[in-house]
Amino acid sequence: MSEHVVHLIELYLDEELQGEERQQFEAHIAVCAECRARLENERRFTALLAQARPLYDVPESIRRRVEQLGSRVSRRRVWPWAVGAAVVALVALAIRIYVPDATHRLLAERMPPGSEFARLAADTHQRWVRGQLPLEIRSQSPEEISAWFADKVPFNLKLPSFRELPDQPKPYQLEGARLVGFKNDYAAYITYRMRNRPISLLVTSETVARPSGGEEIRSQGLVFHFEEINGWKVLTWSDRGLTYALVSDFEERGQASCMVCHPSASEQRKLEDLRR
Amino acid sequence: MIRRWRARNHAEREFERQALAYVEGLYNFAMALTRDRTEAEDLVQETYLRAFRGAAQKLPTGDVKAWLFTIMRNIWINDRRRKRRQPETEELDADEEDGGIGRRPLADDRHRPDVLHEQQALGQAIRQAIESLPDIYREVIVLRFLEGFSYNQIATIIGCPAGTVMSRLSRARTELRKRLNHYRESAASPSLEAGGRATSGRIRGVGEAYE
Numbered sequence: 001m002s003e004h005v006v007h008l009i010e011l012y013l014d015e016e017l018q019g020e021e022r023q024q025f026e027a028h029i030a031v032c033a034e035c036r037a038r039l040e041n042e043r044r045f046t047a048l049l050a051q052a053r054p055l056y057d058v059p060e061s062i063r064r065r066v067e068q069l070g071s072r073v074s075r076r077r078v079w080p081w082a083v084g085a086a087v088v089a090l091v092a093l094a095i096r097i098y099v100p101d102a103t104h105r106l107l108a109e110r111m112p113p114g115s116e117f118a119r120l121a122a123d124t125h126q127r128w129v130r131g132q133l134p135l136e137i138r139s140q141s142p143e144e145i146s147a148w149f150a151d152k153v154p155f156n157l158k159l160p161s162f163r164e165l166p167d168q169p170k171p172y173q174l175e176g177a178r179l180v181g182f183k184n185d186y187a188a189y190i191t192y193r194m195r196n197r198p199i200s201l202l203v204t205s206e207t208v209a210r211p212s213g214g215e216e217i218r219s220q221g222l223v224f225h226f227e228e229i230n231g232w233k234v235l236t237w238s239d240r241g242l243t244y245a246l247v248s249d250f251e252e253r254g255q256a257s258c259m260v261c262h263p264s265a266s267e268q269r270k271l272e273d274l275r276r
Numbered sequence: 277m278i279r280r281w282r283a284r285n286h287a288e289r290e291f292e293r294q295a296l297a298y299v300e301g302l303y304n305f306a307m308a309l310t311r312d313r314t315e316a317e318d319l320v321q322e323t324y325l326r327a328f329r330g331a332a333q334k335l336p337t338g339d340v341k342a343w344l345f346t347i348m349r350n351i352w353i354n355d356r357r358r359k360r361r362q363p364e365t366e367e368l369d370a371d372e373e374d375g376g377i378g379r380r381p382l383a384d385d386r387h388r389p390d391v392l393h394e395q396q397a398l399g400q401a402i403r404q405a406i407e408s409l410p411d412i413y414r415e416v417i418v419l420r421f422l423e424g425f426s427y428n429q430i431a432t433i434i435g436c437p438a439g440t441v442m443s444r445l446s447r448a449r450t451e452l453r454k455r456l457n458h459y460r461e462s463a464a465s466p467s468l469e470a471g472g473r474a475t476s477g478r479i480r481g482v483g484e485a486y487e
Contacts, residue, residue, distance in 0.1 A: 005343065006446075007446060010445070010446055010449065011442070013446075014420065014426075014427065015426070016283045016426070016427055016442070045449075045453070046421060047400075048402070049417070049421040049422065049452075050421055051396075051399075052399050052402040052403065052422070052423065053304070054300055054301075054304050054417075054422070055304055055307065055308075055402075055403045055406065055422070056303060056304050056307045056316075058299055058300050058303045058311070059303075059317065061319065062303060062317045062320050063299060063301070063318070065317075065321050066296060066299055066320065066321060066324045067296060069321070069324050069328055136314065136318070161480055179321070181321075181325075185325075186325075
């Protein structure tokens with residue numbers, strides 16, 4: 001059988017033969033047993049490959065990740081200020097006139113606490129603790145993890161290194177990191193373990209999220225927001241262009257977890273304001 | 277203006293719904309390109325991130341599926357170009373028009389939860405045979421036979437003329453048959469000779485594929 005005929009068979013099966021060429025081919029197939037047999041063989045081979053689909057199952061983690069990205073497609077169309085403000089004012093007025101006070105209180109109670117970023121941090125920490133969140137990089141090296149984030153997040157993230165003293169064991173262990181979708185971009189998620197208890201640190205740019213809600217605590221020129229979300233202690237704050245959320249189950253406001261970036265005793269004393 | 281905003285919002289949601297429906301195909305294409313689960317997951321995520329960012333500026337019209345696959349391949353090509361600067365990186369075999377040796381298939385991952393049909397010998401043989409193909413053959417096989425793209429669509433995705441797609445697919449088919457026969461023979465299964473003659477019996481686990 002000539003290569004040309006084999007080629008035509010392939011084009012025919014791939015729906016690439018059209019018009020007169022297709023008609024001529026079909027007329028030939030009708031009278032040529034050898035070509036017909038070859039066509040059937042090729043057809044079965046193609047069907048075999050199609051049956052193999054999909055070759056790989058999609059991991060649940062990637063499904064969830066892309067769905068989160070999808071729900072955050074940027075709605076960057078900016079309403080003209082006048083229209084937007086007018087709508088907000090109208091809605092507020094409507095609520096004030098038509099909604100009784102009791103309903104106001106009910107709505108206020110039902111509003112989830114804290115900022116969206118804090119809630120994401122708590123949720124991500126919970127998934128990590130439950131073993132539902134695979135890490136994308138496992139390393140105990142802050143330098144390696146910082147380098148891993150370098151081309152993946154739109155901000156400069158440098159994790160501090162713990163300077164070990166000869167007779168002082170390292171109080172915490174860096175475990176690894178991954179990307180977490182937030183507001184149509186990525187936040188950096190880093191996980192630690194201290195006293196065998198997990199600590200999560202979520203970092204994003206200050207332009208994307210700013211801490212809000214919860215209990216405000218001023219310390220060392222920073223404003224910390226503390227809240228308990230689903231039983232986790234969540235501290236959020238902004239500093240030098242980045243917003244952080246630290247999640248743990250440590251006592252009081254979870255300030256012991258601050259050691260992952262402020263390990264020295266003198267730095268720990270500076271966090272006195274965070275103690276209850 | 278409100279009506280236009282609502283229409284736009286609806287179109288965005290429809291686009292997102294459409295795009296997310298292709299996650300399985302994109303993950304499988306990513307596995308075909310990278311042959312590594314972690315890299316494939318990253319590639320899928322990066323593809324969607326770029327797609328949604330692009331859609332936020334201007335919703336794509338036309339063939340969303342081919343658009344997504346084109347984005348993915350471009351990201352992968354750029355990543356490989358960057359990695360080529362590192363000495364431990366394998367050279368691209370994009371010029372192996374003669375088929376070349378290809379690569380060894382991924383290690384036996386019978387127990388990996390993300391592999392379908394692992395209990396079916398034929399499905400595994402097909403997967404191993406496809407994985408072992410050279411890059412330029414593997415991608416056209418996956419795009420044509422598993423994702424159902426036309427020659428023109430494949431040409432757009434991989435950035436070459438339709439004539440190149442045609443010849444590459446033809447050689448890829450021949451190469452895939454050879455490799456599939458190798459894996460089938462190693463599992464003591466019937467041959468899939470191009471002449472249409474099976475050496476014996478039926479292929480277990482599949483219906484009436486070959487006799």
